[in-house]
Amino acid sequence: MPGRIVSLFRNLLRKNTVEQALDDELQSSVELLAEEKMQGGLSHSEARRRALIELGGVEQVRTKVRAFRTGRLLEDLPADLKFTLRRLSHSPGFTLTAVLTLAFGIGATLAIFSVVEGVLMRPLPFHQPDRLVILGNIPEGVPEDGSAPRVTAPAVGIYSQATNAFVAMGAYQQRSFELSGQGEPATINAARLNASVFQVLGVAPLLGRTFTQQEDEERQQVAVISYQMWRERFSSDASILGRKIQLDRSTYEIVGVMPRTFEFPRVPGQLNRSELWVPMSFMQYELVNMAGSWNYSLVGRLKPGVTADQARQNMEPVGSEIVQRLPAAGQSMHIHARVESLTDATVAQAGPLVRTLFLAVVAVLVIACANLAGLLLVRVIRRRRETALRMAIGASMAKILSENLFESLSLSLAGGLGGLVLASAALRVGTRFLPETLPRISDIRLDYGVVGFALLLVVLTGLICGVLPAFSAARTNMNDHLKESGRTDTPSGSQARLRSILVVCELAAALVLLTGAGLLLRSFEKLRQVDLGYSTNHTMTASFGLPRQRYSSQAAVDVFDRALLQKLRALPGIETAGSTTALPGGTGDDTTFVPEGYVPPRGAGLNLAWNGTVFGDYFQAAGIPLLRGRYFSDSDTATSPLVVIVNRTLAEEYWPNQDPIGKRLYIGVAGSPMPWQTVVGEIGDIKQSGADQATLPQFYQPAGQLKPSIGKFAPPGMLDGNFGTIVMRGALPPEQMGAELRSVVHSIDPQLPLTHVATMEQLVLEGQGSRRFDTVLISSFAAAAVLLALLGIYSVIAFSAMQRTHEFAIRLALGATRANLLRLVLSSGVKLGVAGCLIGTIGAVFATRFLRAFLFNVSPLDPVAMALAIIVILVLALLASLIPARRAAALNPQGALRSE
Numbered sequence: 001m002p003g004r005i006v007s008l009f010r011n012l013l014r015k016n017t018v019e020q021a022l023d024d025e026l027q028s029s030v031e032l033l034a035e036e037k038m039q040g041g042l043s044h045s046e047a048r049r050r051a052l053i054e055l056g057g058v059e060q061v062r063t064k065v066r067a068f069r070t071g072r073l074l075e076d077l078p079a080d081l082k083f084t085l086r087r088l089s090h091s092p093g094f095t096l097t098a099v100l101t102l103a104f105g106i107g108a109t110l111a112i113f114s115v116v117e118g119v120l121m122r123p124l125p126f127h128q129p130d131r132l133v134i135l136g137n138i139p140e141g142v143p144e145d146g147s148a149p150r151v152t153a154p155a156v157g158i159y160s161q162a163t164n165a166f167v168a169m170g171a172y173q174q175r176s177f178e179l180s181g182q183g184e185p186a187t188i189n190a191a192r193l194n195a196s197v198f199q200v201l202g203v204a205p206l207l208g209r210t211f212t213q214q215e216d217e218e219r220q221q222v223a224v225i226s227y228q229m230w231r232e233r234f235s236s237d238a239s240i241l242g243r244k245i246q247l248d249r250s251t252y253e254i255v256g257v258m259p260r261t262f263e264f265p266r267v268p269g270q271l272n273r274s275e276l277w278v279p280m281s282f283m284q285y286e287l288v289n290m291a292g293s294w295n296y297s298l299v300g301r302l303k304p305g306v307t308a309d310q311a312r313q314n315m316e317p318v319g320s321e322i323v324q325r326l327p328a329a330g331q332s333m334h335i336h337a338r339v340e341s342l343t344d345a346t347v348a349q350a351g352p353l354v355r356t357l358f359l360a361v362v363a364v365l366v367i368a369c370a371n372l373a374g375l376l377l378v379r380v381i382r383r384r385r386e387t388a389l390r391m392a393i394g395a396s397m398a399k400i401l402s403e404n405l406f407e408s409l410s411l412s413l414a415g416g417l418g419g420l421v422l423a424s425a426a427l428r429v430g431t432r433f434l435p436e437t438l439p440r441i442s443d444i445r446l447d448y449g450v451v452g453f454a455l456l457l458v459v460l461t462g463l464i465c466g467v468l469p470a471f472s473a474a475r476t477n478m479n480d481h482l483k484e485s486g487r488t489d490t491p492s493g494s495q496a497r498l499r500s501i502l503v504v505c506e507l508a509a510a511l512v513l514l515t516g517a518g519l520l521l522r523s524f525e526k527l528r529q530v531d532l533g534y535s536t537n538h539t540m541t542a543s544f545g546l547p548r549q550r551y552s553s554q555a556a557v558d559v560f561d562r563a564l565l566q567k568l569r570a571l572p573g574i575e576t577a578g579s580t581t582a583l584p585g586g587t588g589d590d591t592t593f594v595p596e597g598y599v600p601p602r603g604a605g606l607n608l609a610w611n612g613t614v615f616g617d618y619f620q621a622a623g624i625p626l627l628r629g630r631y632f633s634d635s636d637t638a639t640s641p642l643v644v645i646v647n648r649t650l651a652e653e654y655w656p657n658q659d660p661i662g663k664r665l666y667i668g669v670a671g672s673p674m675p676w677q678t679v680v681g682e683i684g685d686i687k688q689s690g691a692d693q694a695t696l697p698q699f700y701q702p703a704g705q706l707k708p709s710i711g712k713f714a715p716p717g718m719l720d721g722n723f724g725t726i727v728m729r730g731a732l733p734p735e736q737m738g739a740e741l742r743s744v745v746h747s748i749d750p751q752l753p754l755t756h757v758a759t760m761e762q763l764v765l766e767g768q769g770s771r772r773f774d775t776v777l778i779s780s781f782a783a784a785a786v787l788l789a790l791l792g793i794y795s796v797i798a799f800s801a802m803q804r805t806h807e808f809a810i811r812l813a814l815g816a817t818r819a820n821l822l823r824l825v826l827s828s829g830v831k832l833g834v835a836g837c838l839i840g841t842i843g844a845v846f847a848t849r850f851l852r853a854f855l856f857n858v859s860p861l862d863p864v865a866m867a868l869a870i871i872v873i874l875v876l877a878l879l880a881s882l883i884p885a886r887r888a889a890a891l892n893p894q895g896a897l898r899s900e
Contacts, residue, residue: 084407094379095411098372101788102415102461105368107422108781110446110454112361114427115434116354117453118444120347125261125443127202128301132342133308135159135169135298137319137335139606149338150294153286155322156194159298162318165311169300170194171280172265174272178547180751181246182233187545187755190247191265191274192281200301201264208241208256211279219281223247224256226263229275248547249751252278261443265297266346268439286715299342312339346439353438353774356850360516360781363509365457367785369464370502370509371792376408376469377499378799408466409459416458420446423454435770468498496800500832503792507836508843510782510789511873515844516851517782518865520775523858527771532764533686533695534584535623538729539760540737541583544745544752545723554638557722560748561703565616567744568728574740576620577728579721582612582700584622584688585767593699595654596664596676606669609650609697610688613706613720619645619683621727622760629661629681636702638720642709643702645681650697665699667709674711677701690767692856727760734759774854786876789836794880797829801884805891812893822889829881833874840873841866 038047088095123129136149151159156171163169173192178185198210207230211222223245225234234240243254263273302311315337323335424446434441551557561579568577591611600607619631627648636643644665651660660682666674685695703721707714730737738757745752758766765772801808808821848860858865 081406081410083403084410087407088410091379094375098375098411099414099418101368101371101791102412102465103418103422104784105365106412106416106419106454106457106461107426108361108419108784109365109457110419110423110450111426111430112354112358113453114423114446114450115438115444116358117447117449119350119354119438119440122440122443122449124266124343124346125203125259125263126342129343130341131167131302131304132200133300133302133311133339134342134345135300135311135315135337135339137294137322138338139335149297149340151296151298152294152322153282153296156282156296156298157287158322159315159318162321163311163314165303165306165314166300167303168196168200169298170197170200171296171298172197173280173296174265174267174274176545176755177247177276178249178545178751178753179233179245179247180249181244185751185753187543187753188229188275189272190276190278192279193264193277194280197264197299200299202301203259203262205256206259207238208254210256216279216281220279221247221250221252222255223252223276223278224258225254225276226258226274227260228273230257233275247276247278249549250547263442266342266439268350268437272436273442284716308339308341312337315339350438352850352853353770356854357774357777359847359850360513360778363513364781364785364788365461367506367509367788367792369461370506371788371795372408372411372465373468374499374502374792374795376404376466377502378795380404380469381799381803404469405463405466408469409462412458412462412465415461416454420451420454423450433773435773436766437770499796499799503789503796503832504835504839506785506789506792507833507873507877508840510785511837511840511869512843512847513778513782513785514869514872515840515866516848517775517779518869519848519851519855519858519860519862520771520778522862522865523855524768524771524775526857527691527768530687530691532584532691533624533684534760535729536759536761536764537623538731539621539623539727540730540734540741540757541725541727541760541763542738542741542745542754542757543723543725544754546752548719548722550749551719551722554719557719558704561615561721563748564726564744567747568726568741571730571740571744573732574728574730574737576617577726578614578616578618578621579703579724579726580612580614580618580622580700581703581724582610582688582698583725583727583763584686585690585763590696591667592669593665593667594670594672595650598654607654607697609699611667611698612700613703613724614645614700615703615721615724618727621729623729624686625684627682627684628659629679631681632700632702636705638704638708640705642675642677642705643680644677644699645683646679646700647683647695647698648685649695650699651679651682653697668713674713675709677705677709691764692771725756726754771854771856786872789873790876790880793829793832793877794883796832797825797881798884798887800828801825801888804888808888808891809893812891818889821891822885825885825888826878826881829877829885830874833877836877837870837873841870844869 033047033050035047038044042050124132126132134149136151137155138149151171153171160169171194175190175192176187177190179188195211195213195216205224206227208224210224211220214220215222225240230236230240234243237243240254240257244251245254246252258277264277265274267273300311302308319335319337427444427446431441431444434444546557546560551560564579565577568574590608592606593609593611594607598607614632617631619626629645632643632645646660646665651658655663660679663679664676665679666672666676668674686698687693688696688698701709703724706720707718710718726741728737728741732740741757742754745754811821812818844866845861852860
């Protein structure tokens with residue numbers, strides 16, 4: 001090894017000396033052989049000539065010796081680079097096409113890989129994130145929908161004290177605040193946290209400190225803000241610590257700023273990230289009611305050596321203890337513990353989408369590689385005589401092979417650099433269009449890991465594109481091609497088959513992507529045809545929340561609600577208005593209830609329904625039809641008999657073949673001492689969670705009757721109607737309706753901000769955003785794949801037709817018609833298209849199964865989508881062959897034969 005290192009440096013740094021030594025040795029060998037020949041009676045010139053012949057030629061020997069030198073590749077690198085650039089500069093059209101093709105393929109792959117790496121592969125920005133879990137309870141009979149397990153406020157303390165599988169744990173709850181005193185009032189997302197949550201996550205603040213356990217217990221009003229809020233709302237003010245802000249019109253002191261990467265709770269999208277954190281500071285009413293709201297989540301750090309399953313087993317007995325502390329009516333309930341990795345909980349739902357997109361973009365890159373490999377193979381064929389001549393004067397097969405691979409790698413490197421630029425631009429612009437269902441969007445960026453992947457991708461792409469053409473060039477038969485006449489003849493059968501195979505693979509991959517795009521398009525069209533159960537035309541919505549500091553009593557809330565409704569109804573052009581806490585497409589709660597007279601089947605779970613409150617003429621404003629009974633009226637107040645309106649699904653499921661009007665139900669589980677509520681109306685089914693979701697049982701209550709309907713379980717200080725979404729219908733343009741709505745609200749409370757001001761149609765489009773994103777992106781990849789495949793089949797047919805010019809001229813001279821030549825060339829393209837469709841159809845049968853989770857009312861083997869994809873591929877293959885076919889049919893046989 002030391003000797004090889006010395007040789008390497010000598011060959012690289014003392015090249016002239018090494019070359020001189022080689023020349024001296026070769027001359028010495030020639031002279032020695034010549035002297036031997038002269039001793040046999042030959043003249044000096046003849047002896048030297050025969051010595052050179054016997055030696056094999058000085059230049060040939062010199063080339064062979066150089067090939068075995070240590071560091072030969074490094075030594076030849078500048079010359080090979082210069083040679084490659086010169087050859088590529090002589091073919092600017094080919095070079096530009098190849099670089100742009102690879103730049104697109106590599107750029108798209110890097111952009112999607114950045115999403116994969118940021119969402120699925122990069123560890124969460126917490127200390128030892130693999131030890132972090134979310135935990136809580138799932139009541140028996142409640143379906144697990146992938147949402148985080150929840151606990152009640154009293155259960156937080158019980159789990160903290162009674163379990164020993166965790167280093168620490170803490171509770172958190174998402175909420176919003178009205179932020180004022182800092183520019184225009186605004187509603188911001190925030191979170192209530194136990195002080196221990198920061199310890200669990202293991203993240204220190206960038207500035208200041210986090211709040212303490214004492215501050216949490218003493219309900220001190222302090223806040224820790226996010227880096228984004230510090231930068232955008234406070235202009236990165238270094239003196240931010242100690243500054244006072246107004247949250248829900250109460251004064252809070254800023255005590256810390258978290259790092260740029262800190263985000264908790266980890267929620268999908270970019271719009272719902274928390275901007276600040278305040279102490280949990282449980283209120284007394286939250287702690288005394290064991291059967292109260294299950295609206296709190298727990299995060300914990302596992303002890304070393306403890307698994308999530310062991311932690312779950314440790315929690316099960318505690319769950320039984322919690323049930324025993326419930327009121328008598330709730331002690332029949334069974335709850336189960338659930339412990340899930342925080343990382344898995346964050347990205348689980350996004351995994352299938354991200355992986356599918358990555359497979360799709362890899363297919364596009366493979367098509368681009370096959371396309372470039374076909375173009376390189378054509379260049380090899382065109383340079384056969386040049387290659388044969390170079391081999392005749394001493395170039396080795398290894399040299400020919402390395403030069404062709406170097407050319408491919410150079411193109412790949414240029415394409416990789418272009419791909420990095422395209423990927424960077426795509427991420428900078430495209431992240432704002434990512435669906436809000438995608439988590440960790442802020443973690444998506446081009447980092448060292450992505451650049452490293454790009455380097456690997458460049459090398460692999462260069463090798464994949466160049467290895468087959470390079471071997472084809474290295475296997476050039478020197479004698480055969482030097483004997484060829486000046487005319488261009490048909491290339492070898494193996495080379496023609498190789499180019500055809502590459503094109504067939506391109507078409508097959510394009511068919512798979514095209515089928516997937518067709519399935520998603522058909523699925524999206526079926527989604528748009530679903531009857532949502534409400535009207536989206538001429539309807540404006542806006543969310544609000546009344547700050548408790550000002551609206552601390554039910555009387556104050558009622559004054560605001562009545563004034564709002566009265567002023568909205570009085571606006572010119574406004575037909576009707578109301579508000580609700582359960583707007584379609586928004587968040588909602590599944591509520592347990594007991595319907596009168598219903599006997600559940602054996603083994604049935606809890607009765608669950610989507611529950612919301614209504615104020616004013618919400619149903620009329622939303623265009624929700626009344627099937628039986630009546631809507632709510634102004635006489636349905638807190639002191640009047642309790643009433644509800646149910647949807648058709650609830651009525652048919654619990655009172656089949658009966659008139660639901662006059663039936664009763666109450667909130668809770670069987671045996672709960674809750675007041676009965678009488679059904680006064682039945683409305684049509686509403687797609688509450690989205691057009692692609694099953695219709696759930698739903699019941700609605702007047703806003704003023706929510707507290708009475710909970711009975712003694714209503715927490716002290718509970719207010720009805722202090723938040724929700726305003727819905728109004730009118731003939732005004734959307735912009736004017738939004739302006740009028742803001743004006744009315746600010747005339748009642750100038751500081752109150754409105755959020756999510758949008759038409760109902762916009763809300764529906766936002767709800768379909770994820771499916772639209774999937775469809776558009778897969779369709780874009782399919783279009784790119786088809787375009788590349790079209791280019792590939794055109795290049796193959798055009799080159800094949802050009803190589804057969806002599807044959808076509810002879811056919812015409814012997815009597816063949818131009819229509820015969822047209823059919824001959826077109827049939828070549830159609831054969832490739834049919835072969836690609838056959839292989840692609842088989843691939844689509846297996847590949848489209850990955851799309852099952854993204855389809856709505858469409859089978860992955862939908863014959864319409866597959867048939868359309870096959871037709872498109874065959875038609876495009878025919879069109880791609882048409883130009884070469886017409887060129888061949890227009891051939892002048894005399895001119896062609898004369899030129900040959």
